[in-house]
Amino acid sequence: MGQRLDEFHEEAGERGIADPREAHAPHKQHPSAKEYIRIGIILAFLTGFEVWLSYSGVRDGLLVGLLMLTMVTKFALVVLWFMHLRFDDPRYSRFFLVGLALAACLYLIVLLLFGVFQD
Amino acid sequence: MADATTMSPDEHTTTGLPSTKLAMWLFLASETLLFGALITAYVLYRGASEVGPYPADIFDIAYTSVSSFVLLASSLTMVLSLVAAEKRDYARMRVWLLATAFLGLSFVGGQVYEFTTFYHEGLAITTNLFGTTFYVLTGFHGVHVTVGILMLLSLVGMSWSGRMPEDVGFPVEMVGLYWHFVDIVWIVIFVVVYLIPTPNPG
Amino acid sequence: MASVSLPGSGGWLRRPTATTGAWSWLTTVDHKKIGIMYGVAGFLFFLIGGLEALLIRAQLAGPDGTVLNADQYNQLFTMHGVTMVFLFVMPMGAAFFNYLIPLMIGARDVAFPRLNAFSFWAFSAGALFLYSSWFLGGAPNGGWFGYAPNSTTDPTIGMSFYALGLLITGVASTVGAVNLAVTVINLRAPGMSLFRTPVFVWMGLVVQFLLIFSLPIITVALFQMLFDRRWDTAFFDPTRGGDPVLWQHMFWLFGHPEVYILILPAFGIFSEVLPVFSRKPLFGYQFVVFSGIAIGFIGFGVWAHHMFAVGLGPVANTAFGVSTAIIAVPTGIKIFNWMGTMYGGDIRFRSAMLFTVGGVVMFVIGGLSGVTHAVVPSDYHQTDTYYIVAHFHYVIFGGGVFAFFSGLFYWWPKVFARMLNERLGIIQFWVMAIGFNITFGPMHILGLQGMIRREYTYPEGLGLTFWNQIATLGSLLIALSVLIFIVNVIWTRRTPKGLENEDPWDARTLEWTTSCPPPAYNFEETPVVSSLDEFWHRKYAVDKEGRTIRVPAGAASASHDDGHGAGHGIHLPSPSFWPLIAAIGLPIIAYGALWSWPLLAAGALVTLIGVYGWALEPSVAE
Numbered sequence: 005m006g007q008r009l010d011e012f013h014e015e016a017g018e019r020g021i022a023d024p025r026e027a028h029a030p031h032k033q034h035p036s037a038k039e040y041i042r043i044g045i046i047l048a049f050l051t052g053f054e055v056w057l058s059y060s061g062v063r064d065g066l067l068v069g070l071l072m073l074t075m076v077t078k079f080a081l082v083v084l085w086f087m088h089l090r091f092d093d094p095r096y097s098r099f100f101l102v103g104l105a106l107a108a109c110l111y112l113i114v115l116l117l118f119g120v121f122q123d
Numbered sequence: 124m125a126d127a128t129t130m131s132p133d134e135h136t137t138t139g140l141p142s143t144k145l146a147m148w149l150f151l152a153s154e155t156l157l158f159g160a161l162i163t164a165y166v167l168y169r170g171a172s173e174v175g176p177y178p179a180d181i182f183d184i185a186y187t188s189v190s191s192f193v194l195l196a197s198s199l200t201m202v203l204s205l206v207a208a209e210k211r212d213y214a215r216m217r218v219w220l221l222a223t224a225f226l227g228l229s230f231v232g233g234q235v236y237e238f239t240t241f242y243h244e245g246l247a248i249t250t251n252l253f254g255t256t257f258y259v260l261t262g263f264h265g266v267h268v269t270v271g272i273l274m275l276l277s278l279v280g281m282s283w284s285g286r287m288p289e290d291v292g293f294p295v296e297m298v299g300l301y302w303h304f305v306d307i308v309w310i311v312i313f314v315v316v317y318l319i320p321t322p323n324p325g
Numbered sequence: 326m327a328s329v330s331l332p333g334s335g336g337w338l339r340r341p342t343a344t345t346g347a348w349s350w351l352t353t354v355d356h357k358k359i360g361i362m363y364g365v366a367g368f369l370f371f372l373i374g375g376l377e378a379l380l381i382r383a384q385l386a387g388p389d390g391t392v393l394n395a396d397q398y399n400q401l402f403t404m405h406g407v408t409m410v411f412l413f414v415m416p417m418g419a420a421f422f423n424y425l426i427p428l429m430i431g432a433r434d435v436a437f438p439r440l441n442a443f444s445f446w447a448f449s450a451g452a453l454f455l456y457s458s459w460f461l462g463g464a465p466n467g468g469w470f471g472y473a474p475n476s477t478t479d480p481t482i483g484m485s486f487y488a489l490g491l492l493i494t495g496v497a498s499t500v501g502a503v504n505l506a507v508t509v510i511n512l513r514a515p516g517m518s519l520f521r522t523p524v525f526v527w528m529g530l531v532v533q534f535l536l537i538f539s540l541p542i543i544t545v546a547l548f549q550m551l552f553d554r555r556w557d558t559a560f561f562d563p564t565r566g567g568d569p570v571l572w573q574h575m576f577w578l579f580g581h582p583e584v585y586i587l588i589l590p591a592f593g594i595f596s597e598v599l600p601v602f603s604r605k606p607l608f609g610y611q612f613v614v615f616s617g618i619a620i621g622f623i624g625f626g627v628w629a630h631h632m633f634a635v636g637l638g639p640v641a642n643t644a645f646g647v648s649t650a651i652i653a654v655p656t657g658i659k660i661f662n663w664m665g666t667m668y669g670g671d672i673r674f675r676s677a678m679l680f681t682v683g684g685v686v687m688f689v690i691g692g693l694s695g696v697t698h699a700v701v702p703s704d705y706h707q708t709d710t711y712y713i714v715a716h717f718h719y720v721i722f723g724g725g726v727f728a729f730f731s732g733l734f735y736w737w738p739k740v741f742a743r744m745l746n747e748r749l750g751i752i753q754f755w756v757m758a759i760g761f762n763i764t765f766g767p768m769h770i771l772g773l774q775g776m777i778r779r780e781y782t783y784p785e786g787l788g789l790t791f792w793n794q795i796a797t798l799g800s801l802l803i804a805l806s807v808l809i810f811i812v813n814v815i816w817t818r819r820t821p822k823g824l825e826n827e828d829p830w831d832a833r834t835l836e837w838t839t840s841c842p843p844p845a846y847n848f849e850e851t852p853v854v855s856s857l858d859e860f861w862h863r864k865y866a867v868d869k870e871g872r873t874i875r876v877p878a879g880a881a882s883a884s885h886d887d888g889h890g891a892g893h894g895i896h897l898p899s900p901s902f903w904p905l906i907a908a909i910g911l912p913i914i915a916y917g918a919l920w921s922w923p924l925l926a927a928g929a930l931v932t933l934i935g936v937y938g939w940a941l942e943p944s945v946a947e
Contacts, residue, residue, distance in 0.1 A: 034205065034206070034209065035202075036206070037203055037206045040199060040202040040203060040206065041199065041203075043199075044195070044196070044198075044199035047195050047198075047199075048192065048195060048196075051188070051191055051192060051195060051313075054313070054314065054318055055184065055185075055188045055318075057318070058184055058317075058318045058320070059184070067319070067320075068319055071314045071318050071319055072314070074314070075310060075311060075313075075314040075315075078307075078310045079307050079310050079311065082198060082303050082306055082307050082310065083303075083307060085202075086198050086199075086201070086202050086299070086303045086306075087299075087300055087303045087304070088296075093139075093140055095138065095140060095145075096140075096144070096145070096148045099145075099148045099149055099152050100148055100151060100152050100155070102152060102538075103151070103152025103153060103155040103156060103537075103538060104152070104155050106155075106156065106538055106625065107155045107156045107159035108159070110156075110159075110542075110578055110625065111159050111160065111162075111163040114163060114167075114574050114578070115163060115166060115167060117574070117629070117637055117641055118167055118568070118570075118571075120166060120167060120169075136511040136512065137510065137511050137512060137513040137517075138510060138511055140511065142436040142437070142507045142511045142512075145507050145510060145511060146436070146437065146503050146504070146507045149503045149506060149507065149537055150499075150503055152537065152538070153499060153503070153537045153538065153540070153541050154541065155541075156538055156539075156541040156542055157541035157542075157544060157545055160541065160542050160545035160546070160575065161545055164545075164549065164560065164571065167568070167571060168566070168567070168568075171566045172565075172566060173565060173566045248552075248556060248557075248558055249556070249557045249558060249559065251559065251565060251566070252559050252560075252565060252566050252567060254559075255552070255558040255559045255560055255567075256560070259548070259549070259552060259558065263548075277937070277940070281940075281941075286941065
């Protein structure tokens with residue numbers, strides 16, 4: 005992770021640390037209210053789809069697969085738009101992704117060691 | 124809680140990124156592992172309870188769906204308050220912040236009601252592994268929502284009493300990051316705990 | 326100026342302004358004062374943990390020992406482990422990081438000074454909470470890794486103190502880690518790219534990331550333990566289908582990164598001391614940095630090597646055996662780099678250097694016995710024996726404690742403007758090195774002979790008596806060496822303050838460009854950095870024949886300020902009461918969790934008041 009940090013630093017250097025305002029000028033461009041509402045509607049739709057799925061009679065692998073897919077999509081939409089990772093400096097994303105990836109790997113290995121996915 | 128001097132994004136830093144925001148993202152990265160561990164315990168013990176009630180006996184998907192919509196809506200009102208804050212439209216910002224806090228309160232209220240109902244249906248935290256992992260996971264989440272509500276109301280209070288820093292959008296954005304994080308945790312809980320069915324044993 | 330004023334009405338405390346006296350320490354937000362307090366607290370717990378160790382050794386000095394009963398013994402070895410890991414090595418690392426990182430990167434303070442104060446007070450509150458258990462029903466007694474279900478079903482209250490105490494110190498560490506990580510990332514002086522920061526700063530950064538990512542795991546595990554104990558949940562209860570092995574996974578998912586949290590500060594100190602006392606730049610700086618980062622990453626992938634004997638199956642055991650063997654590679658790279666640094670150097674064996682060289686050697690021995698654990702069949706034989714005890718003491722004591730003493734001798738003049746006595750330092754080193762080896766060396770043999778770790782007594786005639794006696798003798802020598810250090814400190818305090826030469830070791834890094842001790846604002850002017858080992862390059866140049874020559878004095882001290890009326894107009898954050906108040910609430914919450922809901926609510930209220938007072942106070946004193 006530290007290796008990336010230095011890239012971060014060099015990036016910042018190239019953009020001129022003399023004027024930090026300039027360096028994070030791009031982060032100021034958050035989405036408009038209209039765009040937020042559009043994302044909100046998509047999220048509501050996806051949630052509705054999830055609920056519908058659980059009543060629809062779709063079962064087993066397909067149900068779990070589809071639910072996981074909508075879950076990940078919703079997660080990504082909130083993180084990228086509402087939390088602005090899509091628009092912000094990529095360094096924030098990297099820190100968050102390290103945590104997320106670490107959590108996913110470690111806990112999946114633990115569950116694997118317990119044989120949770122064997123049936 | 125950041126020092127007031129660092130609550131502004133315009134400080135001079137090596138990376139050009141505001142320290143508070145960097146700290147917030149590091150904190151959220153850390154929180155990912157916290158909730159990951161709680162969810163892992165739930166998944167590990169899925170279907171391992173030796174006595175009922177089991178999830179299929181007591182979950183009310185329709186009820187929880189409403190709660191999920193409420194929390195999702197609160198994320199939308201949260202970003203709308205940020206839009207208002209960045210436009211320095213303080214009145215509207217406060218309205219949206221209060222709306223977010225109200226939706227959050229509804230969610231927590233709904234959770235209290237849900238817990239009470241489950242308890243009366245025979246699921247205590249000690250009953251079985253399902254009760255243990257379910258209450259602790261959703262309880263931790265509920266505490267996080269409650270802390271978020273306190274932060275939202277504090278922002279409203281500070282704005283009313285004129286204690287907000289010059290760059291109002293920044294603290295609103297920081298509280299928003301925390302609030303949305305709590306929302307994405309619920310997105311995962313909703314699917315993993317409620318929607319993916321756990322078959323009753325036997 | 327030293328008085329503290331409370332407003333008659335209005336409720337909120339005014340920001341204090343004292344810079345001397347007790348209040349200044351209670352309210353300080355200066356990273357240097359906080360660093361010193363971390364150091365003092367850590368050293369006190371080193372002494373307490375050491376006394377516990379001496380009692381353990383007294384009990385084991387002969388067969389069928391009667392100094393302690395089994396119950397007292399359980400509490401003592403548990404508290405010895407918990408104290409040394411969480412209340413000594415971790416805060417001692419925090420002490421060095423806190424004091425030195427801002428100075429090394431050319432910053433005036435850490436990113437969040439009040440948060441830094443909160444970290445220290447929360448740590449202290451957690452430590453005192455843990456130790457209050459001795460008077461409130463008994464200390465933790467389930468070993469430092471508190472395996473369930475032993476820990477969750479034990480009828481005494483000790484392990485509840487363990488869970489809550491470590492939760493509080495965990496809050497302190499998490500907050501401190503975020504703070505220091507942001508400091509390194511964001512507050513470096515102009516020109517101080519990450520690859521111009523000293524290795525110590527790099528190791529600090531890696532440690533903070535390890536803390537950020539591993540502490541949440543133990544936080545959850547401790548809550549689960551607490552809930553099992555206090556509210557009868559079923560997490561680790563086999564009678565209700567729970568699996569105690571989950572605790573082991575959760576603990577070691579944290580516990581192994583924790584091992585590197587304990588040792589990387591030592592690696593940082595070695596990497597600073599060796600170049601200075603060899604008068605050579607660190608050999609292979611990049612390799613040392615990258616191997617440190619690699620250790621950080623791989624450190625998350627080896628946890629199950631603590632669990633080979635649990636029965637994870639041959640696939641898992643093989644995989645974790647291999648990853649464990651792999652992590653020896655970056656560690657070995659560091660050792661070779663340190664040797665390369667000394668090779669051909671103009672070595673001066675001052676106390677600091679002796680402790681570093683000794684520490685590296687001890688660490689290598691511990692590292693080698695560590696590799697033998699990576700071999701699964703061999704580990705079956707070693708698990709839970711004194712061989713393991715020997716191994717981790719060689720690593721953590723041999724590596725960590727030696728490094729801390731090295732760092733204390735090296736940076737003492739920087740912090741206190743007095744030189745520790747060199748002769749006493751050298752005597753201390755040899756007494757400690759000999760005592761250490763005859764304490765922990767025989768434990769390898771005892772372990773392979775089958776002496777089980779944690780047994781409170783052993784019968785006669787098993788052939789364990791002789792080496793146990795030797796080990797006890799060695800522990801007395803270690804105690805003597807620590808006593809010599811204390812005498813040295815007291816002796817040094819009596820010498821007049823002030824240094825003839827404010828750069829006594831001919832050092833290489835930025836912290837030595839400040840006066841000793843540094844002013845509150847660290848640097849009068851923000852230094853501009855143009856190379857690794859910046860201070861060295863300000864002092865020395867290379868002439869046409871390639872020889873190192875000293876730059877004329879005066880030119881060297883570009884940012885060296887003499888402190889005469891300097892520092893006016895530099896804005897520093899004012900001291901604050903609120904971090905202390907917010908931290909005081911935490912143990913009250915914890916006592917409440919043990920005994921009473923109203924008390925818990927009261928504690929939460931105190932913390933909440935602390936946090937609100939904090940958020941609302943003005944940034945400078947009025």
